[in-house]
Amino acid sequence: MQHVCTRILSGLSSSGDSHDSRDYQLDSIEALDMLEKKLKVAEGHLEVGRLFAYYQVPKPVHFFLSAHLDEKNVKQIIRLLLSKFGRRQPVRSDNEWTNMWRDLKHIQEKAFPFLDSEFMLAEFIRGLLKAGKFSLARNYLGGTSAVSLSTEKAENLVVQAAREYFFSASTLSCNEIWKARECLNLLPNSISVQAETDIIDALTVRLPYLGVTILPVQFRQVKDPMEVIRMVITSQTGAYLHFEEIIDVAKLLGLRSEEYQRMRERRTLPVRGCVLI
Structure with a gap:
């Protein structure tokens, strides 16, 4: 231990300390105070070194000096x-x-x-x-x-973790979907968190009800949510009969109010069982 501390003190002295070892005079109170501080730093480094080894990220003593x-x-x-x-x-x-x-x-x-x-x-x-x-x-x-x-940082942590779970889900009913929801439930009053919850609801509940299955990994490639709405409309004859449900999906996917208002205005133009959008 004494040998290790000596090495550490030597390193500390040469890594930014303006005092040379010869300046340490043991009969000086100032020198003793400085030596005590050096020893405390050295002891701290040794303690952290042991913790790093315990947590399987071992580092040599000189790592802490720089x-x-x-x-x-x-x-x-x-x-x-x-x-x-x-x-x-x-x-x-x-x-x-x-x-x-x-x-x-x-x-x-x-x-x-x-x-x-x-x-x-x-x-x-x-x-x-x-x-x-x-x-x-x-x-x-x-x-x-x-x-x-901060509120923003907490929200970002939760959203990022939920997305990692969600986009790694291989099915719409696997455990990763549940974990994503559990993450989001930690901050239920957050607007940004609610937006993520809405997307999960759209993909796992609303779209399957309308006969459309989109896996999270597929949804990740979607650049415009309107693509999903078009997919719903063209997927089956008579889709326009579920117009209100389609509007709800559009809202959950984050489409702006003016976008689904245009959908309402065009509702009266069914062609071959679809709505022109």
């Missing part, structure tokens, strides 16, 4: 740590995730004080959502005693 020079890389490592933890089997318990948050705060304090606390919380919540820990994620979305997320 970490502040590459914040982007450090953020990638934090994301990797959370990703590995979330994928470990058996599935991590809520208590283990709570301990993970405690360790993340310790990692930030001891090794990466330059990282924003909001970033740490956002990445932790992202990990919870990807791991399907929705109830626990709800607690942290409201913030902690030390840090909270």
